[in-house]
Amino acid sequence: MTSALTNLFDGVAYGMLLFVLACGLAVTLGLMNFVNLAHGAFAMAGGYVCAVLVNQAGWPFFLGLPLAFVASAAIGAVLERLLYRHLYARSHLDQVLFSVGLVFMSVAAVDYIMGSSRIFIKLPAALEGQIDFFGVGIGRYRLMIIVICGLLTAVLQLILARTRFGSRLRAAVDDPRAASGLGINVPQVFAFTFAFGCGLAGLGGALSAEILGLDPYFPLKFMIYFLIVVTVGGSSSMTGPFLASLLLGIADVAGKYYVPKMGPFVIYTLMIVILLWRPNGLFGRTAAR
Amino acid sequence: MFIRTKMLLPIATVAAVAGMVALTPARADEAVKIGLILPMTGGQASTGKQIDNAVKLYMQQHGDTVAGKKVEVILKDDAAVPDNTKRLAQELIVNDKVGFIAGFGVTPAALAAAPLATQAKIPEIVMAAGTSIITERSPYIVRTSFTLAQSSTIIGDWAVKNGIKKVATLTSDYAPGNDALNFFKQNFTAGGGEIVEEVKVPLANPDFAPFLQRMKDAKPDAMFVFVPAGQGGNFMKQYAERGLDKAGIRVIGPGDVMDDDLLNGMGDAALGTVTAHLYSAAHPSAMNKEFVAAYKKAFGNRPGFMAVSGYDGIHLIYEALKKTGGKTDGDALVGAMKGMKWESPRGPISIDPETRDIVQNIYIRKVEKVDGELYNVEFATFEAVKDSGKTKK
Numbered sequence: 001m002t003s004a005l006t007n008l009f010d011g012v013a014y015g016m017l018l019f020v021l022a023c024g025l026a027v028t029l030g031l032m033n034f035v036n037l038a039h040g041a042f043a044m045a046g047g048y049v050c051a052v053l054v055n056q057a058g059w060p061f062f063l064g065l066p067l068a069f070v071a072s073a074a075i076g077a078v079l080e081r082l083l084y085r086h087l088y089a090r091s092h093l094d095q096v097l098f099s100v101g102l103v104f105m106s107v108a109a110v111d112y113i114m115g116s117s118r119i120f121i122k123l124p125a126a127l128e129g130q131i132d133f134f135g136v137g138i139g140r141y142r143l144m145i146i147v148i149c150g151l152l153t154a155v156l157q158l159i160l161a162r163t164r165f166g167s168r169l170r171a172a173v174d175d176p177r178a179a180s181g182l183g184i185n186v187p188q189v190f191a192f193t194f195a196f197g198c199g200l201a202g203l204g205g206a207l208s209a210e211i212l213g214l215d216p217y218f219p220l221k222f223m224i225y226f227l228i229v230v231t232v233g234g235s236s237s238m239t240g241p242f243l244a245s246l247l248l249g250i251a252d253v254a255g256k257y258y259v260p261k262m263g264p265f266v267i268y269t270l271m272i273v274i275l276l277w278r279p280n281g282l283f284g285r286t287a288a289r
Numbered sequence: 290m291f292i293r294t295k296m297l298l299p300i301a302t303v304a305a306v307a308g309m310v311a312l313t314p315a316r317a318d319e320a321v322k323i324g325l326i327l328p329m330t331g332g333q334a335s336t337g338k339q340i341d342n343a344v345k346l347y348m349q350q351h352g353d354t355v356a357g358k359k360v361e362v363i364l365k366d367d368a369a370v371p372d373n374t375k376r377l378a379q380e381l382i383v384n385d386k387v388g389f390i391a392g393f394g395v396t397p398a399a400l401a402a403a404p405l406a407t408q409a410k411i412p413e414i415v416m417a418a419g420t421s422i423i424t425e426r427s428p429y430i431v432r433t434s435f436t437l438a439q440s441s442t443i444i445g446d447w448a449v450k451n452g453i454k455k456v457a458t459l460t461s462d463y464a465p466g467n468d469a470l471n472f473f474k475q476n477f478t479a480g481g482g483e484i485v486e487e488v489k490v491p492l493a494n495p496d497f498a499p500f501l502q503r504m505k506d507a508k509p510d511a512m513f514v515f516v517p518a519g520q521g522g523n524f525m526k527q528y529a530e531r532g533l534d535k536a537g538i539r540v541i542g543p544g545d546v547m548d549d550d551l552l553n554g555m556g557d558a559a560l561g562t563v564t565a566h567l568y569s570a571a572h573p574s575a576m577n578k579e580f581v582a583a584y585k586k587a588f589g590n591r592p593g594f595m596a597v598s599g600y601d602g603i604h605l606i607y608e609a610l611k612k613t614g615g616k617t618d619g620d621a622l623v624g625a626m627k628g629m630k631w632e633s634p635r636g637p638i639s640i641d642p643e644t645r646d647i648v649q650n651i652y653i654r655k656v657e658k659v660d661g662e663l664y665n666v667e668f669a670t671f672e673a674v675k676d677s678g679k680t681k682k
Contacts, residue, residue, distance in 0.1 A: 003506050007611040010498045118523060120554065130532050139530055211496055213523045217332065226562075256499035260488045 005136040007257050011141035015249025016149035017211065019242050021204035021222065022229040023156065024197025026241040029230050032173065032190055034084070038099040039201055039226055040219030041106035045254050046072040046202020047214045048114060051121045059123050065148075065206055072202020077195035082196065085187065111216040118215040142244065145207055146200045152200070157238050169193055228271050234281025243281060249282065318459055320359040321388045321617055323351055323606060324381030326402070327417075328369035328394040328544035332517075336394045337366070337552055340416050340599030342588045347603045350583070355607050363387065369394045371401035378644035382403075388617035389414060389606055392599075396420040402638065403427040410619035412609070412626070416602040417595055420464050420535065421678025424646045431626050431645045433605055433638075434598035435567045437468040437515075438678035440543035443651040443671050444565035445476030448541055456541075457486035457509040459500055460644040461516045464491075467615065469515040469543050472677065481540045485509050490516065497527045504538065505531060511539040514546050521546040522555050529558030533541045547656060550593040552663045559663055568594040568635040569654050569665035594635075602632045605640070639673075646676045 018226035025039040053059040053067055083102075087095050127144060129239045130137045160166040171179040180186045206213070212222070225248070234243030248267050255266025274282060293507040308424070325344065327337035353360050363385055363562040367373040374393070381387045382405060390406060392412035393399035399418040403426040406413035415423055424430045448456065456477060460466040466489070474484060486507035488500050504512050512533075512648060516524050524546065528534065544566020552559060570581050570591045571638035580600070584592040592600075605626055610617075612625035623645070630639040651674045 005504055006502060007499060009503070014496060014498070111330055111334075116331060117551075118520070120526065121521065129530060137532065141530065210526070211498070213520070214393060215332070253496075253499045257503055260490075260503065 001256075002135045006138070007253050009136070009138055010142060011250030011253035012246060013139070013145045014211070014253055015246035016146050016153075017204060017208050018225060018229055018249055019245035020149050020200055021154060021208065021240055022226040023238065024199075024201045025226045026230045026233065026238070027193055027197045030234070033087070034088060035095040036084070036099050037096060037196075037223055037227075038102035038106065038219065039105055040222050041070045042076055042198040043201040043208070043222070044106065044110060044214070044216070044218040045075055045205065046199075047121075047205030047209045047218065048110060048119075049063065049202070050206035051119050051209060051214065055119075056115070061121065061127070064121070065203060068206035069199040069203040072205070073199030075194045075202075076198025077191060080191050080194045084190070088190070091139070103223070106219060107216050114216070116216055118213045119209070120214075121209045123210065141210055145211075147219065148207070149170030152203075153238070153242055160238055165189075165192075216239050228267065230281075231273055232274050232281055234278075234283045237283060239282055240283030247282075309322050317485075317630045319357075320616070321380075321602075321610060322359045322385055323362045323389045323391055324378065324387035325362050325364045325392045326367050326374055326377050326381070326386065326390060326398070327364065327392040328398075329364070329366035331368040331370075333369040333394045336417050336591075336595045337392075339593055339596040340394075340602075341552065341629060342584065343592065343596040343599035344603045346584055346587055347600050347607075349395060349587070351607065355610045356613075358584075358610065358615040360607070360610075361465045367394075367398055369397075369398060371397040373404065373510075374398040375401040378405045380409065381645065386468060387411070389622075390604055392416055392607070393418050396423060397422050399430070400426055403430060406430060412619055412622050413607075414602045414606060416598045420468055420529070421676055425646055428645075429623055431605065431623060431640060432647050433602040433640075433645060435594070436676040436678055437465050437543060438472040438676050439649070439674050440565040440567065441469045441472035441515075442677050443653070443674060444541055444543060445473045445482075446480060446671075447563075447653050447669070448477055448513075449480030449482045453510045453511045453541070454481065454538075455483050455505045456486045456511050456513050456539065457488070457538075458513040459490060459504060459516075460483060460489050460514070461492050461520070462489040463492045465517075466515050468678070470513075473513055473542075484661070492517070497524055498531070499520075500612070501527055501531045501533060505536055508536075509538060511541045514540055514542040515652075516546060521548060522551050523644065524557050525555040525562075529556070534558055534561075534648065544569075544654065547590045547665055548595075548653075549591045549665070550595075552656065552665065553591075555663065557658075557663075559656045563653065564665065565651050565653050565671075566594060566621060566665070568597045569652065569667055571631050571666050572635060572652070572662040573667070574634070574636065576632060576652055577583065577634040597633065597635050601631075601635075604631065604633070605629065619625055636670075641675060648673050650674065 021043050028034045028036045033231050049071040050068040054061055054064040065236040087098055126139045130139050168184050168189050172189045176186050228246050229241050233241035252267045314486045327340055330339040354468050365377040367377055378390050391410050392415045393415050396418040399415050406429040407427040417434050419435050419437045421422045421436045421438050424432055460470040490500055502625045542564050544564040547564050550568040609625040613621045627642040636650045641648050651671045652667040653669040654667045656663055657666045
C-alpha cells in the first residue's frame with residue numbers, strides 16, 4: 001500500500017514536470033496554431049544554462065532556476081522575431097520541417113559546445129534523499145517539483161483567465177483580424193506568449209535534469225512526450241494539458257512498476273485509446289481556425 | 290650498403306606492384322594505414338574519445354614507425370550507427386587502402402563491418418563492443434576489449450560465495466544487457482542463489498524511479514545492475530534518492546556501471562558497490578600507474594576500461610606488424626596475433642588462438658575513497674578468464 005502511494009507521488013511529480021515542459025507547446029500549438037517541434041530545444045537550453053551557472057560559476061541552485069527561465073525566454077524571443085514569425089502563415093508541413101531542422105541544429109550545437117555526455121546539476125543537500133511520511137517514501141526533490149509546478153499552474157490559469165493580457169491573448173487567438181481591428185497588437189502578444197512558453201520550457205529543462213537526465217539528445221527524446229501531452233490534453237485551455245500530464249505521469253510510473261515488461265507501452269496505448277475516443281483530446285474543442 | 294639493400298626491396302616491391310596493377314594507382318607510400326572507426330559524437334562519444342586518446346598516447350610513447358613502416362591512423366566518426374560504420378569501413382578499405390580496421394564502439398557496429406573484413410581479408414580489431422558472438426562473425430576479427438560474459442559470470446560466482454542469496458536484477462533491454470543478465474543468472478542460480486525480481490529497463494529510459502521502487506519492495510540482498518555506461522550516474526543518484534542504500538540493498542554487476550570515466554561524479558552513494566571488471570584506474574601495477582599518469586597528463590582525466598582496450602588494440606597492431614616484418618597480409622597478421630601474450634595496464638592478457646577473443650584477469654572491486662576521489666579498488670582476482678559465451682558451445 002505504501003509503495004502504491006509512493007508511486008502515485010512519483011507519478012504526480014513526473015506529470016507536473018511534463019506539464020511545465022510541455023505547456024509552452026500547448027500555447028504555441030493550440031493557441032497560436034504553430035507546430036513547434038523545437039520546443040524541447042528551449043527546455044534543453046534552460047537546463048544547460050542552469051547547469052553551467054550552478055556547476056561552473058558556483059551559483060546556488062535556486063538562483064539558477066529563474067535564470068534558466070530568463071535565458072530560454074530570451075532565446076525564444078530572439079528566435080521568434082528573427083525566424084518563427086515568418087512562418088506563422090505557412091503550412092504546417094513547412095513549420096514542421098523548419099522546427100525539426102532547428103532541433104537537429106540545437107543537438108549538434110550543444111554536442112559541440114558541451115560534449116555529449118549526460119550532465120547533472122549540483123543540488124543543495126536539502127533536496128537529496130527521501131522523507132518518510134507515515135511510511136510513504138517521499139523524495140524531497142520531487143516534492144519541490146510538485147510545489148513549484150503546482151504554483152506555476154495556478155498562476156498561469158489566473159493570468160489567462162483573469163488578466164487583461166489573458167483576454168487579449170484569447171481574443172488574438174480566436175480571431176486575429178478582429179483583434180487587431182480592436183487595437184490589440186497581435187504580433188506583440190504572440191511574441192510575448194511564445195517567449196514565455198519557451199521560458200517555462202527552460203525552467204522545466206533545468207528541473208528535469210535530475211530526473212530525466214540532460215544530454216544533447218533531450219529535444220529529440222522528449223518531443224514525443226510533449227506531443228502526447230498536447231494531443232491528449234487538447235489545446236484549448238491550460239486545464240487540458242495539465243490533467244493530461246498528470247494522467248500520463250501516473251500511468252507511466254504505475255505501468256513501469258506494475259507491469260515492467262509492458263512499461264513503455266502503457267502510455268502509448270493510453271494515448272491511442274483516448275484519441276480514438278475523443279479525437280480532439282480529453283478537453284478539446286478544435287483549435288481556432 | 291646494408292641500408293641501401295634494405296631500401297631497395299620496398300622500392301622494388303612498389304615498382305612491381307605498380308607494374309602489375311597498371312590500371313589502379315599504386316600504393317605510393319609505404320605507410321601502414323589503420324582505419325579507426327569510433328563514435329566520436331552521440332551518446333557513445335565517451336567511448337570513442339577514450340579510445341582515440343589512448344591510441345594517440347600509445348603512438349606518442351612508442352613512435353609512429355613499426356618494422357620500418359610509418360603507421361598512420363585515419364579516424365572516422367560513425368556516431369555508433371551501424372549503417373555509417375559499414376559505409377566508412379568500405380571507404381577506408383577501398384579508397385584509403387587501410388591495412389586494419391579498428392575501434393567499434395557498439396556491437397551492431399562491429400557486426401556491420403565483419404563481412405567487409407572477411408571480404409577484404411584485413412584484420413578487424415574490436416576495441417570496445419562486448420557481445421560474445423562478435424568474433425565468430427569473421428575469421429579476421431580480433432578483440433582487445435572484453436565480453437560481458439567474462440565479468441557477469443564472475444560476479445555471479447562471487448555473489449554466491451559471499452553470502453548474497455537473493456538478488457533482484459535491473460538490466461537495460463538490449464543485446465549486451467541481456468548477455469549480462471543471462472550469464473549472471475546462469476552462474477548465480479547454479480551456485481544456489483535466487484533471483485527474486487527481474488526487470489528489463491528500456492534502453493532510452495528517462496526515469497528509473499518506478500523500477501527502483503520495485504527493486505526496493507522485492508527486498509533482495511543485492512541488486513544486479515547493467516546499464517550502458519552513460520546512464521550509470523543517473524542510476525546511482527536515483528538509487529540513493531530512493532534510499533536503497535539505507536535499506537541495505539547493495540549494487541553488484543559488471544563494471545560498466547562504475548566506469549572510471551563517470552565514477553567520481555556519482556557521489557558517495559556509489560561507495561561500497563562491488564563490481565567485476567577487467568580494469569580499474571586504481572590497478573596496483575607499476576605499468577598502470579605510469580599509464581594513468583601519462584593519460585591524465587595528456588588529456589586531463591582518468592582513463593577508463595575503454596581507454597585500456599584501445600591502448601591494447603593499437604599495441605596488438607604494432608606487435609603483429611613487428612612479427613610479420615611490416616607485411617600487411619591479413620592472414621599473416623591475424624596468425625601473428627593469435628596466442629599473443631603481453632602485459633597491459635590492466636594486467637596480463639592474451640589472445641585466445643582459437644576464438645581470437647581476449648583472455649584476461651577479471652577483478653572484483655569495491656568502490657572506495659582514495660585521496661578524496663572515488664576509485665574501484667580491486668580485492669580479488671580471477672585469473673585468465675576466457676569468454677564463457679563461446680566455450681560452452
